[in-house]
Amino acid sequence: MKPFVLNVALAAIAISCASSTASRAAWEPVRPVEFIVPAGTGGGADQMARTIQGIVTKHNLMKQPLVVINKAGGAGGEGFLDVKTSSGNPHKIIITLSNLFTTPLATGIPFNWKDLTPVAMLALDEFVLWVNAEKPYATVKDYVDAAKKAPSGTFKMGGTGSKQEDQIITVGLEKAIEAKFTYIPYKGGGEVAVQLVGNHIDSTVNNPIEAVAQWRGGKLRPLCVFDAQPMAYDEPIADGKAWKDIPTCKSQGLAMEYLMLRGIFMSPKATKDQVEYYVELFKKVRATPEWQEFMKSGAFNATFLTGADYAKWVEAEEKRHEGLMKEAGFLASN
């Protein structure tokens, strides 16, 4: 018996060595991967996560399934804390939006993006200033004049969430044009766009994908985009105008720029191989025609960053959010 046992033991050691060298060469998930969305079903982050899930399934990009899970509680805090406490579990990734910064700053929950491992920036989401198409203001200048003329606080800006990106932009706008808006928070971007169509609010800063249907239906009018340069897509959308034809707010005398991160992080203490695996995966996702189509339909800024560049970008953005939110008085008191 003894030689047999010895043989088996040797074989086991040999196999384990082989497998460990293999895993050094390339890590791969061995269980289903949880894809956390720190927002509700149907929102922008959720749509992107489910599109990625669909692309991965359709093109067979992963051997293990990718499972989308919404953890929206506490403005996404639930999702972030979940990934933060899953230290060393490489089968958990999370898609982020600006609440990566705004939620911990506004609510004081014990979380910072540095608790997680950055993987990649997939895209940046644009913000556009929208008004109802029935309103007389056709340019930013008309809009600013109207907002200034309205009695203080009667001009209503609708947006998604409270003390998050839409309200930060609104505060920036107020400062830039020295007027006072009343900000009304709603649950989702689609609802905000419809409230604007119904004339219950005066303007919004919806993402392109949230308002494009109403623009094409002739109900809403885009005035300017909060980016340094116009959007890249030149296919006509409505009245012969394309996303590219929307001027930047800066060029119209509104000095406010804002872009929202659509990026991927994973649990703390991930190894280089593990991060590398997901980076490669998302590179493959980005190469598919479905992803190109998705980027076009939402007029996304398709910047892709990984590694140190990505971390550097996030760090700068965090500083900026802290500054913007401090000025607006949005920081948690503790």
Add this chain to the structure above:
Amino acid sequence: MEELANLFHGFAVALQPYNIMLMVIGITLGVIIGVLPGLGGANGVAILLPLTFSMPPTSAIIMLSCIYWGALFGGAITSILFNIPGEPWSVATTFDGYPMAQQGKPGEALTAAFTSSFVGALFAVIMITLVAPLVAGFALRFGPAEKFAVYFLAFCSFVGLSKEPPFKTIAAMMMGFALAAVGLDSITGQLRLTFGVTELLNGFDFLIAVIGLFGIGEILLTMEEGLAFRGGNASINLRVVLQTWRELPAYWMTSLRSCLIGCWMGVTPAGATPASFMSYGIAKRLARRGNNFGKGEIEGVIAPETAAHAAGTSALLPMLSLGVPGSPTAAVLLGGLLIWGLQPGPMLFVEQKEFVWGLIASMYLGNLAGLIVVLTCVPLFAAILRVPFGIIAPLILVLCAIGAYSVHNSTFDVMLMLVFGVLGYLLKKCNYPLAPLVLAIVLGDKAEEAFRQSLLGSQGSLGVFFSNGLVSTIMALGLVALFWSAIQEGYSRLRTSMA
């Protein structure tokens, strides 16, 4: 007329063998999803959404909407058999459905529920077919004030029209409001009542509360009553379906009223839950045997089920024409539309005729297929009640635990469900009604949000709730409903003093 031609073209699309197969698969999957409390239509559709990415959009939406119909039908099964509503809008179905099952009439209750769902949905689809363009614009008139008015009406019609002692009703409702307040305050962005506990960030989910209050609470009560599971003598053959059908036409008035309430609430952004509660509350007042409601009256099953499905179906109209989802499931479907490259909104009906009318045709056919599937299974479902309590109770408990866990994948929720179970048992023992508590958990934060949004917009003036014809009318209706008993009493006194 052009609409009718389009619809027939839609039928042709939906009736292709491949699409019929998808329809049946969808319904079956949907029923299974609906039977598991907690999994629910929204989660089910979300899980299965990626499967459909390789299909043509019309086939994909047919399959997904059939899962949705299936889940709606399935939700009624657990509500009636075990007193566990799987979806917010099945809560009102338990009030009379479960007592009926206990009296040995599960077949009747299930048949009534399924048939009413079908009638409600059919009514709504016909409305969508005929007046879609007219009605779609109506939802646009709903700002925060109008929305609050609708919630106010739902609360008032439930309090004012119920025959429970008003103070107990209000106490239970206030408890529900307090529970609904936990979590993120969506107006200020601050955390409320979470005491630094991570698990409370999400607030109390309605499903957890309901599975505990109704499901676990009921098991505790049954245990106390000596482990007897009533309803064991249920007749289990298909004749029960036909017998029930013969009774149903007598309740046409309740059905019609519920259809109208449902369609109206579905087109406004309020949705199916207030519709089912309101329809139940009004039927209780107006039905001839209203005093018997809550003790197993078939009309008490018909009213909420018809309204919920009429609302659920007509809620798809604002989703397609405005891009605003009326329910969580509709929100997931909306995500699907975008992934297939379809942009919901005013242009969808113009640019994607084949898709829209294929979907509408599949609503007709999917509902019919669903009705046939579930009705043939009525004896099978009813037979479940013949299983001895000692065997079925642990199974229900496991089912509840899985359901509670799958809402947020969290074991904390399973504990919470047990706590709610004990709470439900205590409240029942003290004769506090559970329904207002549940209603407040479901609609409390939505009503609060709409209220505060209105006041933000009006700079704090309450006049906003009477600022135009629409909102004033709804508010006035709500006040009438709230003081209905007083008004009725005053009126009869006036008559006696006159005479």
